[in-house]
Amino acid sequence: MPTKNKILVTGGAGFIGSHLVDRFIEKGSKVTVYDNLSSGKIEFIKNHLENPNFTLIEGDLLDQEAIEEACKDTDFVCHVAANPDVRLGASDTRVHLDQNILATYNLLEAMRKNNIKEIAFTSTSTVYGEANIMPTPEDYGPLIPISLYGASKLACEALITSYSHTFDMQAWIFRFANIVGPRSTHGITVDFIRKLQKNPNLLEILGDGKQEKSYLHVSECVGAILFLIENSKEKVNIFNIGSEDTISATEIGKTVMEEMGLSSVEFIYTGGSRGWKGDVPRMRLGIEKMKSLGWKPVYTSERSVRETARALLGRD
Ligand code: NAD
Numbered sequence: 628m629p630t631k632n633k634i635l636v637t638g639g640a641g642f643i644g645s646h647l648v649d650r651f652i653e654k655g656s657k658v659t660v661y662d663n664l665s666s667g668k669i670e671f672i673k674n675h676l677e678n679p680n681f682t683l684i685e686g687d688l689l690d691q692e693a694i695e696e697a698c699k700d701t702d703f704v705c706h707v708a709a710n711p712d713v714r715l716g717a718s719d720t721r722v723h724l725d726q727n728i729l730a731t732y733n734l735l736e737a738m739r740k741n742n743i744k745e746i747a748f749t750s751t752s753t754v755y756g757e758a759n760i761m762p763t764p765e766d767y768g769p770l771i772p773i774s775l776y777g778a779s780k781l782a783c784e785a786l787i788t789s790y791s792h793t794f795d796m797q798a799w800i801f802r803f804a805n806i807v808g809p810r811s812t813h814g815i816t817v818d819f820i821r822k823l824q825k826n827p828n829l830l831e832i833l834g835d836g837k838q839e840k841s842y843l844h845v846s847e848c849v850g851a852i853l854f855l856i857e858n859s860k861e862k863v864n865i866f867n868i869g870s871e872d873t874i875s876a877t878e879i880g881k882t883v884m885e886e887m888g889l890s891s892v893e894f895i896y897t898g899g900s901r902g903w904k905g906d907v908p909r910m911r912l913g914i915e916k917m918k919s920l921g922w923k924p925v926y927t928s929e930r931s932v933r934e935t936a937r938a939l940l941g942r943d
Pocket of ligand 1: 637638639640641642643644661662663664665666667668686687688689706707708709710711726730749750751752803804805806807812814
């Protein structure tokens with residue numbers, strides 16, 4: 628990315644953000660991480676703390692002045708910070724409005740005031756809601772999210788596209804499948820490992836275990852992001868990023884069990900077709916658009932989950 632020398636990564640101390648930071652630093656960019664460390668961890672970026680090309684600003688996107696200051700001397704923004712907990716919206720209706728929508732608005736204002744013209748945004752498959760076309764392509768519609776998280780991410784997308792058109796910015800919007808890998812701090816693989824570490828004889832699976840979703844390893848996700856930023860030039864570039872297949876919740880349970888060396892675990896199901904209110908039971912994204920530009924994933928969903936379990940168990 629020759630023109631993108633000074634990159635601000637919001638949420639750069641988090642799971643996906645820290646992997647992105649690793650890649651940007653590897654490519655020789657100057658990187659500033661802006662993170663309030665709510666779920667991000669210093670440990671994930673500790674290798675860069677002494678690097679002159681790296682700066683950490685501990686700040687909150689809800690602090691308008693601080694983000695405006697942090698954006699000075701930046702030519703590309705990767706907006707990764709968010710509250711990514713889909714389940715939370717059912718018990719706290721405010722969190723995604725603040726942490727996702729208002730945070731994105733503050734960032735866009737900071738960009739506008741600092742004359743920064745390029746933004747990449749980490750969106751999600753949940754903007755599609757319960758799509759009736761599978762794999763779901765980027766031009767699927769109408770978009771009817773069923774979680775407050777999905778709604779907030781769709782609102783962020785709308786803010787970003789409208790700022791792009793109103794203030795001559797360029798945007799890359801990436802709608803992710805489930806992203807897994809080392810440093811994951813949430814999600815089904817992490818949950819199953821925690822539960823089995825507590826009780827290796829029993830695994831509670833939310834829903835009926837038949838939920839079928841696509842999982843992509845974070846190394847592939849980050850590879851796709853960098854490739855697509857370099858190789859797409861529209862004013863607004865929207866891409867699904869996912870794998871080419873799916874894996875069920877029960878199969879994930881079996882994979883985690885195998886990686887933990889457990890041979891007899893009783894699976895119990897909480898019942899119903901979805902894990903929680905707002906859960907989309909079937910998700911597979913169409914990735915023809917990114918494939919047509921020349922990037923495709925190598926790992927299956929099963930392999931991504933297996934590698935993640937190994938990494939989280941310290942066996943990679
Ligand atoms: P994460 O929780 O590890 O990362 C989020 C980061 O943002 C954390 O470092 C956190 O401290 C920071 N942050 C949160 N609120 C902030 C605020 N107000 N100000 C400054 N920093 C703040 O989550 P992740 O899984 O790495 O997700 C990264 C992005 O990818 C999110 O935007 C999420 O919605 C999106 N996404 C993730 C997945 C997935 O499967 N992990 C799937 C789809 C989309």
